[in-house]
Amino acid sequence: xxxxxxxxxxxxxxxxxxxxxxxxxxxxxxxxxxxxxxxxxxxxxxxxxxxxxxxxxxxxxxxxxxxxxxxxxxxxxxxxxxxxxxxxxxxxxxxxxxxxxxxxxxxxxxxxxxxxxxxxxxxxxxxxxxxxxxxxxxxxxxxxxxxxxxxxxxxxxxxxxxxxxxxxxxxxxxxxxxxxxxxxxxxxxxxxxxxxxxxxxxxxxxxxxxxxxxxxxxxxxxxxxxxxxxxxxxxxxxxxxxxxxxxxxxxxxxxxxxxxxxxxxxxxxxxxxxxxxxxxxxxxxxxxxxxxxxxxxxxxxxxxxxxxxxxxxxxxxxxxxxxxxxxxxxxxxxxxxxxxxxxxxxxxxxxxxxxxxxxxxxxxxxxxxxxxxxxxxxxxxxxxxxxxxxxxxxxxxxxxxxxxxxxxxxxxxxxxxxxxxxxxxx
Amino acid sequence: xxxxxxxxxxxxxxxxxxxxxxxxxxxxxxxxxxxxxxxxxxxxxxxxxxxxxxxxxxxxxxxxxxxxxxxxxxxxxxxxxxxxxxxxxxxxxxxxxxxxxxxxxxxxxxxxxxxxxxxxxxxxxxxxxxxxxxxxxxxxxxxxxxxxxxxxxxxxxxxxxxxxxxxxxxxxxxxxxxxxxxxxxxxxxxxxxxxxxxxxxxxxxxxxxxxxxxxxxxxxxxxxxxxxxxxxxxxxxxxxxxxxxxxxxxx
Ligand SMILES: Nc1ncnc2c1ncn2[C@@H]1O[C@H](COP(=O)(O)OP(=O)(O)OP(=O)(O)O)[C@@H](O)[C@H]1O
Ligand SMILES: [Mg+2]
Numbered sequence: 001x002x003x004x005x006x007x008x009x010x011x012x013x014x015x016x017x018x019x020x021x022x023x024x025x026x027x028x029x030x031x032x033x034x035x036x037x038x039x040x041x042x043x044x045x046x047x048x049x050x051x052x053x054x055x056x057x058x059x060x061x062x063x064x065x066x067x068x069x070x071x072x073x074x075x076x077x078x079x080x081x082x083x084x085x086x087x088x089x090x091x092x093x094x095x096x097x098x099x100x101x102x103x104x105x106x107x108x109x110x111x112x113x114x115x116x117x118x119x120x121x122x123x124x125x126x127x128x129x130x131x132x133x134x135x136x137x138x139x140x141x142x143x144x145x146x147x148x149x150x151x152x153x154x155x156x157x158x159x160x161x162x163x164x165x166x167x168x169x170x171x172x173x174x175x176x177x178x179x180x181x182x183x184x185x186x187x188x189x190x191x192x193x194x195x196x197x198x199x200x201x202x203x204x205x206x207x208x209x210x211x212x213x214x215x216x217x218x219x220x221x222x223x224x225x226x227x228x229x230x231x232x233x234x235x236x237x238x239x240x241x242x243x244x245x246x247x248x249x250x251x252x253x254x255x256x257x258x259x260x261x262x263x264x265x266x267x268x269x270x271x272x273x274x275x276x277x278x279x280x281x282x283x284x285x286x287x288x289x290x291x292x293x294x295x296x297x298x299x300x301x302x303x304x305x306x307x308x309x310x311x312x313x314x315x316x317x318x319x320x321x322x323x324x325x326x327x328x329x330x331x332x333x334x335x336x337x338x339x340x341x342x343x344x345x346x347x348x349x350x351x352x353x354x355x356x357x358x359x360x361x362x363x364x365x366x367x368x369x370x371x372x373x374x375x376x377x378x379x380x381x382x383x384x385x386x387x388x389x390x391x392x393x394x395x396x397x398x399x400x401x402x403x404x405x406x407x408x409x410x411x412x413x414x415x416x417x418x419x420x421x422x423x424x425x426x
Numbered sequence: 427x428x429x430x431x432x433x434x435x436x437x438x439x440x441x442x443x444x445x446x447x448x449x450x451x452x453x454x455x456x457x458x459x460x461x462x463x464x465x466x467x468x469x470x471x472x473x474x475x476x477x478x479x480x481x482x483x484x485x486x487x488x489x490x491x492x493x494x495x496x497x498x499x500x501x502x503x504x505x506x507x508x509x510x511x512x513x514x515x516x517x518x519x520x521x522x523x524x525x526x527x528x529x530x531x532x533x534x535x536x537x538x539x540x541x542x543x544x545x546x547x548x549x550x551x552x553x554x555x556x557x558x559x560x561x562x563x564x565x566x567x568x569x570x571x572x573x574x575x576x577x578x579x580x581x582x583x584x585x586x587x588x589x590x591x592x593x594x595x596x597x598x599x600x601x602x603x604x605x606x607x608x609x610x611x612x613x614x615x616x617x618x619x620x621x622x623x624x625x626x627x628x629x630x631x632x633x634x635x636x637x638x639x640x641x642x643x644x645x646x647x648x649x650x651x652x653x654x655x656x657x658x659x660x661x662x663x664x665x666x667x668x669x670x671x672x673x674x675x676x677x
Contacts, residue, residue: 064590125658207501242533308503337646372518373479375502375516375518377477377478377516377519378512378515378516378518379518379526379529379530380477380499380501380504381476381477381478381498381500381503381504381509381510382504382526382530382533382534382586382590383501383504383505383530383531383533383534383537383590384501384529384530385499385501385533386499386501388529388533389501392521392525392526392529393518393520393521395520396518396519396520396521396569397520399443399520400520
């Protein structure tokens with residue numbers, strides 16, 4: 001009883017300072033989400049799903065301060081031809097953004113969409129998030145649906161000529177941003193979404209994704225180098241027949257990051273790849289929590305997560321493949337690996353398979369290891385200095401995750417960020 | 427060129443002496459061969475010279491053109507011109523063979539204060555050298571040694587040697603795992619590099635390789651020492667009679 005009461009009061013304390021936006025069709029969805037949140041309560045340390053990651057700084061009422069960080073390198077994706085949309089501390093900034101019109105897609109702000117009576121996002125906002133609350137609860141996502149202050153409704157009806165690039169600027173040491181995006185990819189449509197930047201001192205982001213039959217969505221994100229920033233993000237995706245969703249996330253620094261992905265393969269022959277590369281040292285805690293449900297025939301899912309940790313950093317991976325009855329010919333692959341550059345760092349992993357169909361091929365593996373001394377010596381014996389050789393092996397370790405990025409320019413941009421992270425630590 | 431004097435080496439982790447006073451001197455332009463029973467310390471000698479961890483030099487010295495090899499890091503030894511073709515080449519998943527070669531070539535050039543090789547020159551050079559060793563473009567693209575057959579790995583070692591143009595080449599059982607044709611290819615590769623300024627130390631169990639790469643001097647190593655040194659005829663003797671006679675001779 002005491003426990004439940006504590007959870008309730010902590011949850012109420014967190015939402016006391018938040019205001020549920022009124023008006024429009026989202027209000028009902030927000031009220032539902034608030035009810036969901038209240039029923040679940042925010043996570044506590046002893047919750048099984050939060051065994052490896054302490055949720056307290058994500059749930060506490062007061063925003064933990066995060067110093068601003070101005071990297072000397074040029075911003076990632078800035079050399080690309082893209083449609084740039086900027087949020088500063090979680091608030092859309094029209095002045096810094098491009099015009100939102102682009103052929104093949106409509107983009108609106110959440111508040112504007114909400115007051116449009118007949119709207120495509122009406123069936124999706126909060127709906128995919130609610131589906132993702134079973135069988136495991138994700139209270140931060142419910143909080144997000146209820147209290148999101150901004151976000152984009154992205155409706156992809158064709159094949160836009162350039163990627164849509166969301167840039168999250170962190171400008172206040174105590175900003176607490178809650179963003180909620182909804183993306184719908186219509187049959188046969190295809191788009192690339194980019195996200196980058198630290199966003200806020202504390203960032204709660206939710207993206208609901210519906211990819212219709214034959215649609216394709218590529219999502220590449222880079223989470224920003226501010227050392228003290230915190231983030232909890234959720235992807236909720238539902239995939240139709242022969243659709244494709246590929247997500248890659250680069251995380252460099254950040255004191256605490258929890259990235260959750262909940263993907264349902266609901267149409268036959270659909271494909272989902274969720275990949276991540278993270279590099280961190282010192283006060284760095286990175287958690288990838290993924291749940292993929294195969295609920296159709298002949299679908300493919302891949303989870304590829306690689307973490308480079310040093311100087312006391314912690315990496316977490318919780319990944320599950322659930323193959324429902326009848327989801328025959330499932331091809332599920334999951335790998336999570338960490339490279340520990342010193343003895344202080346740790347990797348905690350919980351890979352899971354749950355299979356209720358008989359004709360499936362699923363594999364999963366999780367490893368944790370140091371630099372291969374034999375390979376290091378081999379490189380050095382050819383004249384490559386120890387530092388450069390270690391970097392080369394580190395990038396090689398990350399390669400399987402980076403290879404999940406289809407676009408070579410984007411992949412090159414990501415690799416250059418990894419290289420400079422390594423170079424700064426020589 | 428390579429001077430090894432009274433070299434004593436034990437394992438770092440255990441109290442096990444492996445090299446018990448090796449004396450050996452390889453002159454520029456010469457090919458020396460080392461033969462000897464399994465476990466006599468041949469690979470250990472090559473590893474110690476190239477700077478692998480895990481060994482402790484308890485006595486003696488090794489110099490390359492007067493430089494104290496044992497005081498240098500492995501990469502410094504490489505830049506100084508030492509090359510070891512490994513008995514067991516290492517697989518490196520995720521690192522492309524080309525990237526590996528280019529990184530190595532340019533790292534050595536940089537260490538010597540030379541200009542880096544341009545991408546175009548490098549490509550041209552690799553293609554020519556690879557072709558001579560019958561290494562195809564596909565193999566160059568693959569990760570270093572990953573999925574290579576035993577013979578392909580050995581040819582890849584020789585390709586690296588050819589690209590790096592070291593002055594002192596140590597070949598540890600480069601012939602093992604090679605078929606007859608590959609043996610010829612590899613030997614031709616080695617012979618093409620033979621010149622006035624370059625020394626070779628060829629570790630092998632078989633006379634066969636020495637038919638192709640004609641040694642000037644042959645050493646027999648046993649129990650951590652060079653126990654006998656002679657001309658090419660010594661290899662023939664081993665081939666015919668094994669080591670028994672030589673071993674008893676010394677005792
Ligand atoms: N790291 C090690 N740990 C334990 N023993 C070792 C180690 N390295 C070498 N040895 C031992 O030292 C001895 C010499 O080994 P080495 O590999 O140098 O022999 P070799 O002459 O190259 O043999 P081969 O002809 O079989 O290749 C062997 O008894 C070997 O088992
Ligand atoms: Mg050996």
